[in-house]
Every structure is written in structure tokens, then in C-alpha cells.
Amino acid sequence: MPTRRTLLALSGALVAGGLAGCLDRGPTPGAGSPTAPDVRANVPRASGDVPAGDFDALVAGNAAFACDLLAELRGEEPNANLFVSPYSVSVALAMTWAGARGETERQMAEALRFELDQNALHPAFNALDRALESGDAGDAGDDGGAGADATDDGGEGGTPFRLETANALWGLADYPYREPFLETLAAYYGAGMHTVDFVGDPEGARTRINDWVSARTGGKIPELFSEGSFDRWTRLVLTNAVYFRATWAEAFDPDVTADAPFTALGGSSSDVPTMRQSERFPYAEVDGVQVVELPYVGGEVGMVVVLPPAGAFEAFEGSLDGSRLRALFEALAEAEGTVALPRFTYRSSFSLPGTLRALGMPVAFDRRRADFGGMVDLEAAGENVYVDDVVHEAFVAVDEAGTEAAAATGVEMGATSAPMDPFEMTVDRPFYFAIRHRETDAVLFLGRVVDAAAAQ
Structure with missing residues (x-):
């Protein structure tokens, strides 16, 4: 028999609940029916207990x-x-x-x-x-x-x-x-x-x-x-x-948002709407890389913004792997400071x-x-x-109130830090960001913004 195509396309998002099971056989092999019932099986959803x-x-x-x-x-x-x-x-x-x-x-x-x-x-x-x-x-x-x-x-x-x-x-x-x-x-x-x-x-x-x-x-x-x-x-x-x-968890004040320069990866500079607030955030600086987490209401999920030093973005992302990403998460500790972040969609x-x-x-x-x-x-x-x-x-859409993200495919920190001077983190050049589940460290979304003007 000739080899034939099967599309296993993947789309993406995550909610449970569904049906699956043994197959109802139709009269014509390889052909479906637009009115055929969905295939079902009496298989309950498993418990979530694992080692x-x-x-x-x-x-x-x-x-x-x-x-x-x-x-x-x-x-x-x-x-x-x-x-x-x-x-x-x-x-x-x-x-x-x-x-x-x-x-x-x-x-x-x-x-x-x-x-x-x-x-x-x-x-x-x-x-x-x-x-x-x-x-x-x-x-x-x-x-x-x-x-x-x-x-x-x-x-x-x-x-x-x-x-x-x-x-x-x-x-x-x-x-x-x-x-x-x-x-x-x-x-x-x-x-x-x-x-x-x-x-x-x-x-x-x-x-x-x-x-x-x-x-x-x-x-x-x-x-x-x-x-x-x-x-x-x-x-x-x-x-x-x-x-x-x-x-x-701490919304940005829209009245404080103002245009500010952002230097793209290619070196061009554009003024983009930039949000700003001073507050206590999980923050770290590791080998010159600034990292801040902006928690969402409830504290279960947060956006981690990673800002390499000027001129070092490509070297940073060339060395970024799962271990380094998780190490940045683990380095975060509460600190007082100011964050300036472009809006982007x-x-x-x-x-x-x-x-x-x-x-x-x-x-x-x-x-x-x-x-x-x-x-x-x-x-x-x-x-x-x-x-x-x-x-x-x-x-993805990030604004003063929060974040909305969707995907289709066709995946807490208990430490405290020693007192430090207030930090200043102005995101005016290419940066990475991750939306993670804080308790498990699961990376739900990951992105890079190298041209904020193109993300308006």
C-alpha cells in the first residue's frame, strides 16, 4: 500500500475536560462522516498524584x-x-x-x-x-x-x-x-x-x-x-x-505612562509608550543582567523580565538555557525599586x-x-x-492593567535577600520575558522583544 499523509497538527492552550475512547466503525474505511457522533469512552480523568x-x-x-x-x-x-x-x-x-x-x-x-x-x-x-x-x-x-x-x-x-x-x-x-x-x-x-x-x-x-x-x-x-x-x-x-x-498585583498608573526611547537590536531608536512604577518587587542582578518579576493578582503567576546589559543581548541569549533561566528565577528576592517597561502587543x-x-x-x-x-x-x-x-x-498584550496571552499549537520563592539600595530598571533595549507559574516554575510563555516600536 502507498504511504499516505497524516496531519498531526498541534494547537495550543490548556484546560481539561473531554472525551475519548473506543472507535465507532463506519462502513467506508478511511472516510469520515460530518454527522457521525463524537467518539467517547468511559475513561475518567486521572488524579494528579505523582512522585x-x-x-x-x-x-x-x-x-x-x-x-x-x-x-x-x-x-x-x-x-x-x-x-x-x-x-x-x-x-x-x-x-x-x-x-x-x-x-x-x-x-x-x-x-x-x-x-x-x-x-x-x-x-x-x-x-x-x-x-x-x-x-x-x-x-x-x-x-x-x-x-x-x-x-x-x-x-x-x-x-x-x-x-x-x-x-x-x-x-x-x-x-x-x-x-x-x-x-x-x-x-x-x-x-x-x-x-x-x-x-x-x-x-x-x-x-x-x-x-x-x-x-x-x-x-x-x-x-x-x-x-x-x-x-x-x-x-x-x-x-x-x-x-x-x-x-x-500592583497596576501601573496610566497617567504616568509616557513616550520614552527604546533602542532596537539593530541600533535604531524610537519613542514608545513606557509604563513606570516604584514598588517592592522580586528582583535580582546576576552578572550584570537585571531580572524583575511583576506578580499578578493572587501571587500564583508572575511575569519575569530579563534585561541584559547594553550591547550584551545577543551574547546573553546565546548562553541562555533551561538551567540558567531557572537560576535567574531562584535569584529573585524582594527589593524596593522602580521599573520602566514598554507597553507591547x-x-x-x-x-x-x-x-x-x-x-x-x-x-x-x-x-x-x-x-x-x-x-x-x-x-x-x-x-x-x-x-x-x-x-x-x-x-500577547501587556498594558498598565495586566497581561492577556493566548496560544495554539496544531508548557514560590521563600528566600529573602539582605537589605539593598533601591534598584532602577529601565527597559529601554532588547529584553526577554517569561510568564511562569511561581510555585512550580513551569514556563507557560516565553518571548523576546528586540524592537518595541514594532510591538505597538
Whole structure:
């Protein structure tokens, strides 16, 4: 039988709840039905209990992959503002990895920095997802600024952070997906299988999937898959979506915001709207690199802004890896000081096959050598399946009230410091920023701003 394409596209965000399970067989092999019921199984969501060592290994791998991913992407676009959700990409590819076998499985684990085996990794992701669950169950997607729900004081009256995540599978109604694969994704990712007709109505399938992603990212990712993404050889799409919204624990006063110069990576200077406030923040200076964390209401999540010395941005990011990023987190300690930070809003879109090949997992994209025998009964299918595309889109908006971020792919400090003089941190040149879950150190989003004028 000829080798045929299977699209395992990944979208990104994070909320649990879904359905998956044994397959209802249709009369025509390889063809779906637009009216077929969604595939369901009586598989409850697993508890979030895992060994502490497994949890720590997952979070450390997440930080390492975050830095690897952004480093590879900046090599492709060295002068661009970039923003990704490494957690979203990791979750989507972890679901895909559940069906990988042999060399495909080994390469994916190495590239994605999965240190755990199949029996341990998926429960660990489930535990991390449960640790990240937001206390605010409001609907995503109202209009307004990044922190539109914030009150004037930006403190105790502000809105608790919302981190909503969702996973789903989209496949043919009568294709021989393996039941253990579907049960794994149901139990540990809350991912349900939705039946769509890639064969007879690929555009209808695309519309349905895009609508699902848009609804789960507050409308910030309205069209993850462009026209023509799917065709009659598409067999499966895995989606993971992330929506984040939070107000600062200490809001910036809009009346203080004023234009200030920002020197881009290329050396040009532009005046950009720059927010400013003096307060107590977690702060550190490590080898000349200034690091400050701006906590959100509730204190569970914060934005860490990393400002290398003037002229040293490229050298810094060339040395940035997961260990150094986590070391910067650990160095933070409460200090009095002043922060000046540009407002910014931008989005990034990527097709990731080339990036992931470069990170060390080419076999997954090889239509002949890819082995996803744990996902599909290949003998019954009469064809091989492989990853055809991995698409990722991320949006971020940072203003005086807070932050709104979304992604789709197609991932507390108890120390105190010795007294120090008040710090001054003026972010007027290229910088990195990370949105992290403070208790676990999970890196939810990671970005670089090298031209603030282009991010207005």
C-alpha cells in the first residue's frame, strides 16, 4: 500500500475536560462522516498524584525545551519579536508522543526534553495541568485591554489570573486508532476524539477545528489552520489551546505612562509608550543582567523580565538555557525599586517542522520511517502515518492593567535577600520575558522583544 499523509497538527492552550475512547466503525474505511457522533469512552480523568521527582523532571525539561525552542526560532528570525508557549507545544507533542514507537519515540523524547518514560510522563503532565488550574471560571474573550477587568487599585480588587487549557483530537469516524492511545489521552489530558470528515469535507473540518481553538483562546487565535491545510490524506489533528489573562498585583498608573526611547537590536531608536512604577518587587542582578518579576493578582503567576546589559543581548541569549533561566528565577528576592517597561502587543505564528527537525526529531516527519504504531493499527489502516505539520500561534498584550496571552499549537520563592539600595530598571533595549507559574516554575510563555516600536 502507498504511504499516505497524516496531519498531526498541534494547537495550543490548556484546560481539561473531554472525551475519548473506543472507535465507532463506519462502513467506508478511511472516510469520515460530518454527522457521525463524537467518539467517547468511559475513561475518567486521572488524579494528579505523582512522585515529586517526576514532577520536578517534567518542569526542568519544560524550561530546557522553552529555551531550545526560542533559540532555534530566533536563528530563523534574528531581528524579530518572538513569543511562544513552550508548555502548549510540549503538551500537544506529548499527546502525539503517546502514539510514537521505536526511533520516532526516542528522537521525540530527546528533542522535547522528556526525561520520563511513557508510563511516567503523561501522569506528570496531568499533575502539572491540575496544579495550574485557574480559580476564575469566567468566559474568555471579552473585549478591552489586557487587564480590562482590573479595578483602579489593581491590587486586592483585581481579577485573579485565568489560565485555561484544552486538548482535543479530531479524526475520522471509522479509522483504526488504537484504544490504549485514546484512553491515555482521555485519562491524562482530558482530550476527546471529535469525528470530522477530512476526506469529503476538509474545509468543513478546518472550520470546526478553528472555531474550537478560537473559542478556547478568547478569540485571539481565530484561524490557526489556513485554507488548504487539510486534504483527503489527513488522518488526525491534535489540538492544545491556552488562554491566560491576569491583572498586575500592583497596576501601573496610566497617567504616568509616557513616550520614552527604546533602542532596537539593530541600533535604531524610537519613542514608545513606557509604563513606570516604584514598588517592592522580586528582583535580582546576576552578572550584570537585571531580572524583575511583576506578580499578578493572587501571587500564583508572575511575569519575569530579563534585561541584559547594553550591547550584551545577543551574547546573553546565546548562553541562555533551561538551567540558567531557572537560576535567574531562584535569584529573585524582594527589593524596593522602580521599573520602566514598554507597553507591547504582538503575535507570532510558526510552522514548526523545520524547527523540530533541527532540534533532533526528523523521523517523526518522515512519511516512510515514522512509527506511530501506538496511535494507529497500521496493518488495519493499510498505510503509514506521520507528522505532516506542527503549527503554533501565540498572542500577547501587556498594558498598565495586566497581561492577556493566548496560544495554539496544531508548557514560590521563600528566600529573602539582605537589605539593598533601591534598584532602577529601565527597559529601554532588547529584553526577554517569561510568564511562569511561581510555585512550580513551569514556563507557560516565553518571548523576546528586540524592537518595541514594532510591538505597538
